[in-house]
Amino acid sequence: MASTMQLGISLEPPRWPSSAGGMVLQTALRAEQLGLHYVLMSDHVLTSANGSGLDSMTLLSAIAGATSKIRLATSILVLPYRHPVAVAGQAATLDIVSGGRFSLGVGTGWNAKEFAALGLDVRQRGARTDEYLAVLRALWSGEPVDFAGRFTTLSKAEPAIAPRTKGGPAIWVGGSSDAALRRALRFGDGWHGSAADEAAVRDVRSRLAVLGEELDRDPEQLKLSSVCFLVPPGFETNGPLPGSLLGGPAASTQQLLDALGRLGAAGLSMVSLWMPLDPHQLSDALGWVATELLPDLRVI
Template sequence: MPALSLGVSLQPRWPLDDGRGVLRAACRAEELGFDHVAVGNRLLDSGFGLDTDPLVLLSAVAGATSRLRLLTSVLVAPYYPALLLANQAATLDVLSGGRLILGVGTGWNPEEFDAVGIPARERGARTDDHLAAAGALWSRRPTDFDGPFTTLRAAHLGVPPVTPGGPPVWVGGHSDAALRRALRFGDGWYGSGADAAEVTDVRRRLRALAGDRGDADRLVLASSAFLTPPGVPAAVPPPGRPLGGAAPTAASIADELGLLAEAGLTACTLWLPVAAGDLGEAMEWIAAEVVPQLP
């Protein structure tokens, strides 16, 4: 059974008068041995936590850390023109020494799509276009590309990524369209709150959708999970099924993580719905009580 890598989402509502608090939390996550930190992508206030641009924030985290992988969880690809997406991601790939994982999705928020002037009905087609164009820009110089939303002629990306072919792309979503997108453009699939049965089913569906190509097993399977450690008060309700049950213990959390690993999950991002001031305590409890019980 492959080892399961654990990461932490940097989503608590950080005090605006202490902008470096999130960097201290990232450094603490690195000290405690976590594999990655993750930042979501909201343009308008979500009410759930830190609503910043993930590439900007993770650039600061890259400068404050040396080992942590940096995950966008997830970046809404239609918000970023393809050339901008490719250039910004390549820049962070270079600055971090190849630590970026580009988690992407199509988005869902109609208010945000209206605010940026993009029809929500185009979000799937734009995501495909932007990922295809970014992949071309990362892979070859000069680049010609013809898509429904992007046209490039002999384009030389401003900064080539240090990771050959560009940073790994994890495609979020549970629909067949999302799984097809992962097979076409991704290096991995990224779920939300998936349990072991769903991970098993996603692997089955990926293999079926891949058909004769038979390349589904090359994809990394990863997911976020929602956890409020015992003794740490929740600041907001978790947005999905809690890891380890309604009254989690270190043993129940470790057992469920073990089942996820047996199903094929290789990375799990812990989304901790706690106040910013409690994030350090929550991470320390996980490192001390849960991680030693993992296989």
């Protein structure tokens, strides 16, 4: 079944060893050579059972220099963890060094321990995210910024560097609550979630339509993408499964293609494949994806 979606590879959850810097970059370069469309990276500041621990913005900057075509995205950056002026500069730099290939996926976060370690109140995460997104948009406008908010005060602030992309890199907003969907409509170019089946995607689209009328924003302007967990046939996971598998347990190649086709028909434009495998298996798994899945996907 053909689909109109693109495929990306998440560089999480393999727990990359400290000596694996070259392997990480080689994995990203192989994804590009095989024709995948995105490399994505999550965001953790403390150890996580499902996380690699590598800093997402630093890693994607290195990947930007090692590649030339594949697109890059955070999936997702916990925006309340960082001052928006710093994020604006980091994202603008990535936009420049990648030649406009970078998208900034953001969310509110959830890990109370990480918020506490950073001296932040986890209960303020939604308010901080909304305010910081407004600051990012203002800083990327090309004009000096005056801003008086709950957490941020700026007076005629001019960023040190302007992004390559007019208005800044694309912003994808994560989360499935009504607050998150409102945030995507107010500030985003896309929504990036964890919808594992077409019913979940259709539910998000339905709720976006209702909220779009409330906010006077056409939800069709948002590109929808999602993370899906995949263990290719013949491969074994290296730990507990982080969520429901694409196509169901022990899915065949055809079942996986059918599942992707249904997600595309429901409205997804990109699926980020999160493969909970040993890092040394990722290269072979990418080869399987390129051979068995990509030929039956119609690129946008």
